[in-house]
Amino acid sequence: MDIGCYCINFSRHFAQAEPDATSAIGRFCQGQNSVDELTTGTLSFPNGILAQFTCGMCLEADNTAMLCGDKGYLEIPSPWLIPQQQASYSMSRELGNSHSKPTKEIYHVDADRPLYALEADGFAAAVLDGTTPKITQADTMGNMTALDQLRAEVGVRFDEDGA
Numbered sequence: 001m002d003i004g005c006y007c008i009n010f011s012r013h014f015a016q017a018e019p020d021a022t023s024a025i026g027r028f029c030q031g032q033n034s035v036d037e038l039t040t041g042t043l044s045f046p047n048g049i050l051a052q053f054t055c056g057m058c059l060e061a062d063n064t065a066m067l068c069g070d071k072g073y074l075e076i077p078s079p080w081l082i083p084q085q086q087a088s089y090s091m092s093r094e095l096g097n098s099h100s101k102p103t104k105e106i107y108h109v110d111a112d113r114p115l116y117a118l119e120a121d122g123f124a125a126a127v128l129d130g131t132t133p134k135i136t137q138a139d140t141m142g143n144m145t146a147l148d149q150l151r152a153e154v155g156v157r158f159d160e161d162g163a
Helices: 004-015 115-131 136-155
Strands: 021-027 037-043 050-055 064-071 071-078 087-093 103-109
Touching: 004 037, 004 064, 004 136, 021 136, 037 136, 071 136
Parallel strands: none
Antiparallel strands: 021 037, 037 050, 064 071, 071 087, 087 103
Protein backbone atom coordinates (compact mmCIF):
# COMPACT_ATOMS: atom_id res chain seq x y z
CA MET A 1 0.00 0.00 0.00
CA ASP A 2 2.99 2.32 0.36
CA ILE A 3 5.36 1.96 -2.57
CA GLY A 4 3.40 -0.23 -4.99
CA CYS A 5 1.42 2.80 -6.15
CA TYR A 6 4.53 4.13 -7.91
CA CYS A 7 4.99 0.90 -9.86
CA ILE A 8 1.33 0.88 -10.89
CA ASN A 9 1.37 4.53 -11.92
CA PHE A 10 4.59 4.05 -13.91
CA SER A 11 3.11 1.05 -15.75
CA ARG A 12 -0.21 2.76 -16.51
CA HIS A 13 1.57 5.90 -17.70
CA PHE A 14 3.66 4.05 -20.28
CA ALA A 15 0.86 1.70 -21.34
CA GLN A 16 -1.44 4.72 -21.76
CA ALA A 17 -4.30 2.46 -20.66
CA GLU A 18 -5.97 0.89 -17.66
CA PRO A 19 -5.15 -2.75 -16.91
CA ASP A 20 -7.79 -5.25 -17.93
CA ALA A 21 -6.31 -8.00 -15.74
CA THR A 22 -4.18 -8.02 -12.61
CA SER A 23 -2.54 -10.63 -10.43
CA ALA A 24 -0.50 -10.34 -7.26
CA ILE A 25 1.09 -12.36 -4.53
CA GLY A 26 2.45 -10.97 -1.30
CA ARG A 27 3.91 -11.64 2.09
CA PHE A 28 2.73 -10.07 5.33
CA CYS A 29 4.76 -8.72 8.23
CA GLN A 30 5.33 -11.37 10.87
CA GLY A 31 2.84 -11.06 13.72
CA GLN A 32 0.45 -8.85 11.74
CA ASN A 33 -2.20 -10.16 9.41
CA SER A 34 -2.96 -7.01 7.43
CA VAL A 35 0.33 -5.23 6.69
CA ASP A 36 2.03 -6.23 3.46
CA GLU A 37 5.83 -6.17 3.40
CA LEU A 38 6.54 -7.67 -0.03
CA THR A 39 4.41 -7.87 -3.17
CA THR A 40 4.92 -9.02 -6.74
CA GLY A 41 2.28 -7.96 -9.23
CA THR A 42 1.43 -8.25 -12.90
CA LEU A 43 -0.73 -5.91 -14.96
CA SER A 44 -2.09 -6.82 -18.39
CA PHE A 45 -3.30 -4.02 -20.65
CA PRO A 46 -5.78 -4.23 -23.56
CA ASN A 47 -3.08 -3.01 -25.99
CA GLY A 48 -0.96 -6.12 -25.30
CA ILE A 49 1.46 -4.50 -22.85
CA LEU A 50 2.39 -6.52 -19.78
CA ALA A 51 3.92 -4.97 -16.66
CA GLN A 52 5.52 -6.78 -13.76
CA PHE A 53 6.87 -5.36 -10.51
CA THR A 54 8.18 -6.37 -7.12
CA CYS A 55 8.13 -3.92 -4.25
CA GLY A 56 8.40 -4.08 -0.51
CA MET A 57 9.60 -2.51 2.67
CA CYS A 58 12.02 -5.38 3.31
CA LEU A 59 13.85 -5.41 -0.04
CA GLU A 60 17.33 -4.27 -0.85
CA ALA A 61 17.12 -3.39 -4.55
CA ASP A 62 18.37 -0.74 -6.95
CA ASN A 63 14.77 0.24 -7.91
CA THR A 64 15.54 0.37 -11.63
CA ALA A 65 12.50 0.45 -13.92
CA MET A 66 12.78 -1.08 -17.38
CA LEU A 67 10.57 -0.81 -20.43
CA CYS A 68 11.37 -3.65 -22.81
CA GLY A 69 10.25 -4.16 -26.38
CA ASP A 70 11.18 -6.22 -29.41
CA LYS A 71 13.64 -3.58 -30.70
CA GLY A 72 15.30 -2.50 -27.44
CA TYR A 73 14.74 -1.25 -23.93
CA LEU A 74 14.68 1.86 -21.78
CA GLU A 75 16.27 1.71 -18.32
CA ILE A 76 15.44 4.32 -15.66
CA PRO A 77 17.29 4.11 -12.34
CA SER A 78 14.82 4.75 -9.51
CA PRO A 79 12.32 6.95 -11.38
CA TRP A 80 10.50 7.88 -8.15
CA LEU A 81 13.64 9.11 -6.37
CA ILE A 82 15.51 10.84 -9.16
CA PRO A 83 18.26 13.35 -8.36
CA GLN A 84 17.68 17.00 -9.19
CA GLN A 85 20.82 17.21 -11.32
CA GLN A 86 22.16 14.65 -13.78
CA ALA A 87 19.24 12.25 -13.51
CA SER A 88 20.05 9.57 -16.05
CA TYR A 89 18.31 7.01 -18.16
CA SER A 90 19.63 4.74 -20.87
CA MET A 91 18.23 3.38 -24.07
CA SER A 92 19.42 0.29 -25.88
CA ARG A 93 18.10 -0.41 -29.35
CA GLU A 94 18.73 -2.26 -32.57
CA LEU A 95 20.04 -0.29 -35.51
CA GLY A 96 18.06 -2.03 -38.22
CA ASN A 97 20.13 -5.20 -38.52
CA SER A 98 18.90 -7.93 -36.19
CA HIS A 99 22.42 -9.44 -36.17
CA SER A 100 24.14 -6.28 -34.95
CA LYS A 101 24.80 -5.62 -31.29
CA PRO A 102 22.27 -3.14 -29.84
CA THR A 103 23.58 0.33 -29.08
CA LYS A 104 23.24 1.79 -25.61
CA GLU A 105 22.95 5.53 -25.15
CA ILE A 106 22.86 7.33 -21.80
CA TYR A 107 20.92 10.58 -21.38
CA HIS A 108 20.94 13.11 -18.53
CA VAL A 109 18.16 15.41 -17.38
CA ASP A 110 18.28 18.32 -14.92
CA ALA A 111 15.38 19.84 -12.97
CA ASP A 112 15.28 23.29 -11.44
CA ARG A 113 14.05 21.89 -8.08
CA PRO A 114 13.92 18.53 -6.29
CA LEU A 115 11.22 16.09 -7.44
CA TYR A 116 9.00 16.41 -4.37
CA ALA A 117 9.33 20.22 -4.41
CA LEU A 118 7.93 20.18 -7.96
CA GLU A 119 5.08 17.99 -6.73
CA ALA A 120 4.36 20.25 -3.73
CA ASP A 121 4.49 23.37 -5.94
CA GLY A 122 2.02 21.78 -8.37
CA PHE A 123 -0.34 20.92 -5.52
CA ALA A 124 -0.09 24.44 -4.07
CA ALA A 125 -0.76 26.00 -7.49
CA ALA A 126 -3.88 23.83 -7.90
CA VAL A 127 -5.21 24.70 -4.43
CA LEU A 128 -4.24 28.36 -4.25
CA ASP A 129 -4.36 29.47 -7.89
CA GLY A 130 -6.85 27.06 -9.43
CA THR A 131 -4.23 25.68 -11.83
CA THR A 132 -5.26 22.42 -13.48
CA PRO A 133 -3.38 19.58 -11.73
CA LYS A 134 -0.89 17.64 -13.86
CA ILE A 135 -2.32 14.42 -12.40
CA THR A 136 -6.01 14.27 -13.21
CA GLN A 137 -8.75 12.89 -11.01
CA ALA A 138 -9.35 10.15 -13.60
CA ASP A 139 -5.67 9.16 -13.44
CA THR A 140 -5.79 9.06 -9.65
CA MET A 141 -8.94 6.93 -9.70
CA GLY A 142 -7.41 4.58 -12.30
CA ASN A 143 -4.37 4.10 -10.10
CA MET A 144 -6.53 3.43 -7.03
CA THR A 145 -8.70 0.93 -8.94
CA ALA A 146 -5.62 -1.08 -9.95
CA LEU A 147 -4.14 -0.76 -6.46
CA ASP A 148 -7.40 -1.98 -4.89
CA GLN A 149 -7.53 -4.99 -7.23
CA LEU A 150 -3.94 -5.96 -6.43
CA ARG A 151 -4.44 -5.34 -2.71
CA ALA A 152 -7.47 -7.66 -2.69
CA GLU A 153 -5.52 -10.36 -4.54
CA VAL A 154 -2.73 -10.21 -1.97
CA GLY A 155 -5.27 -10.33 0.85
CA VAL A 156 -4.73 -6.93 2.47
CA ARG A 157 -7.99 -6.10 4.26
CA PHE A 158 -9.15 -2.99 6.06
CA ASP A 159 -11.42 -3.09 9.11
CA GLU A 160 -14.70 -1.18 9.21
CA ASP A 161 -12.98 1.89 10.69
CA GLY A 162 -10.81 2.15 7.57
CA ALA A 163 -7.60 1.26 9.44
